[in-house]
Amino acid sequence: MQNQDEINRLTALVQLLLDEAKEQGASAAEAGLSIENGLSVTARMGDVETIEHHCDQGLGVTVYIGQRKGSASTNDLSETSIKETVTAALSFARYANEDAYAGLPEPSWLATEFPDLDLYHPWTLTADQAINMAIACEDAARSYHADITNSEGASVNTHQGIRVLGNSLGFLHGYASTRHSMSCSVLGQRGDSMQRDYWYSVAREASKLEPGPEIGRKAAERTIRRLEGRKLSTRQCPVLYAAEVASGLLGSLIGAISGGNLYRKSSFLLDMLDQPIFPEFIHIHEQPYLSGALGSASFDAEGVVTRTRDIVADGILKSYVLGTYSARKLGMQSTGNAGGVHNLTLDSGDDDFNGMLARLGTGLLVTELMGQGVNMVTGDYSRGASGFWVENGVIQYPVEEITIAGNLKHMFKNIVAVGNDVDYRGNIRTGSILIERMSIAGE
Template identity: 70%
Template sequence: MQNQAEINRVKQIVQQLLDEAKQQGASGAEAAFSVDNGLSVTARLGEVETVEYHCDQGIGVTVYFGQKKGAASTNDISAESLKETVKAACSIARYASDDEYAGLPDQECLATAFPDLDLFHPWAIDAEQAIKLAIECEQAARSYHTAINNSEGATVDTHQSLRVFGNSLGFLQGRQSSRHSLSCAVLAGSGDSMQRDYWYSVARNAADLESATRVGEKAAQRTVARLDARSLSTRNCPVLLAPEMASGLIGALIGAISGGSLYRKASFLLDSLNTQVLPDFVRIHEQPFLKGALGSANYDAEGVATQARDIVSEGILKSYVLSSYSARKLGMQTTGNASGVHNLTVEAGGDNADDLLKRLGTGLLVTELMGQGVNRVTGDYSRGASGFWVENGIIQYPVQEITIAGNLKTMLRNIVAIGNDVDLRSNIRVGSILLEQMSIAGE
């Protein structure tokens, strides 16, 4: 349950900042106050490795003098500090250059409805209980198979936050949220082969986490499956991206249609609005009002209302991803994405993971990607990869030390299928993605 008294207390502080900015001559201002606290426990080889408590708070204020902008921050909430923080922001603004696109969002874009999105579920777990859970998770992994011979440990995290944002247009709202996770990483050996892998579970509500035993066993299962990995000879073949890897491909798409990339002309999808960028069976949409989801929000970092909307429909790019500033630079209107996308959902097809392996036939299943070889300007894509070689829809053996390469524009257009094995552990909700063909560089 939300602590309304605490939210109201923080709202008063934010309002103080806005009032102070006005008194110091600012024509407009916005301010944010965040309070974060939590517990993180790691156990390794059956022993406690770390126990960390954290409690942080911070205030940021941005002021405008016409088209001049200044910002400052502090973690001291005394009246004197608040005044000095605003003074610092005003001083910066007075010396800044005019920027015709700077300023608060348009009044009519601000959120006015605030339904409960069920984002706050504190976890009543103490350090002793968290230690026990971490040890249980790691033990499940270490006892899964005799090849498991070392561990990087298991970690239990619980985190809750309070955020209040306000501006001089009269917007002043607060929200509390929680995020909990359980993770484990282990190592396995077979002859000269050593492999490492991991698994994790994350949720707003601890009751929705996978069990400690399940997380540990999944980490071990993934690690053992990678033993005795081989390289491949250089070739072209179909590629199936596991859901965790598929989200990166969609993330590259979103980066290319985000305002900053577009107005800097640093995107391979410049001038692509209302053109075909994906196959016609692909729909990508935002769902900001899903209850309890990791990316749900009623408003973005500027107080602008979020909206359920299609970004891609029937493969056609229908909208960019814009803040107020980037929208003005492009002569458009904000899309409520100043803090990124909200539960970006790639509509799943009817195939499960096994179905997609059959459709892959003979090709590469990618379960891990390494390196940053993605050029957002040209779309050129080249990353280290590991995974499994598949023949006739059946996994044959693990592979490593290869590179997959292509061009994002072509890769996106050549998506063959999207699976229903959707990974809900991030803000991008997508299943496995089958690509028609990529270049594989190996031996």
């Protein structure tokens, strides 16, 4: 796509929609438009399995008649379709109940500055090139060890898109971004033991992806080391969450302090603002302006400015995660989190992964979690898990078919250390997390 010309064209379409909403009688309106294209290739067992070219677009509008709200969407960006979409949204609004908390953000909350966050790095990748990369990635995995017996394939993906957001308060801004990834998943078998594992890399800029053969080797290595897993007897012990699964703990924190769960009183962290919920060394914060990071943004899904801010400092909960509606329900101000957090970061300690194993001593290293066993109301936590049993800081053997359980309040309080082996492949950035003690349900 021609970057700035396309942004200008789409911005003009959003302005047209806002003008149309006003003309049709809306007291306020907001609209979001996105367009994306890309290429996805998957190779399996040395052959091409799928080649997909993507080209998607969509336009959504929300209109208000006083405190009544209606929404509609379309993927047709013609002027006629825009008018019809506005008409549909207004017809829904006329039948909606009034909601005292509905409406656009306060004008003072909206972003007014839009720094270049280095989010756009298009990859001129042909299908043939992507095929060769995927095959090389999978070949590295399949040739790693004789016990690698099958493959779920390797994939190469590249996407670029433009997002434009505007509202009738005068906010109107668009920007381009890219996202590229490569992944591989293989199966291994030794006797009656069969396992699968994977690895992937993702970045805004293709040059920052891990090399394909390295991704394949990691996928194979992770698969091989899981073979001949054992069960554990039921016990209590320290648990070390590997960095790639530790982000789930922070995801549960964000769920508990998000506006919807708070105003519905369905959170185990209700009324815990300015209270200690972690050890004093824990610092969790948002960094929305990191250059080229996957979660960077200067405004949220409502146009509210994002801010570099503490969520937890010295172990104390300093802020909730709010959009406009939930903020009004709680009598507070939006934190710029409509649509989620932005580069949520848990500060690391001094230990690398081996140092964290030494801190663990004897206990469980968790590398994979299964199921959705988190009760957001009570904080009760129970997940299927697999990983490795560790003794004296040294991995002894793989374990499988176990369940780890606890309560998130206690788990948060009993974090012993955070590793500096940070996983940067998502919007939540954390190293491995060591918890003093959890229950293990096994044989």
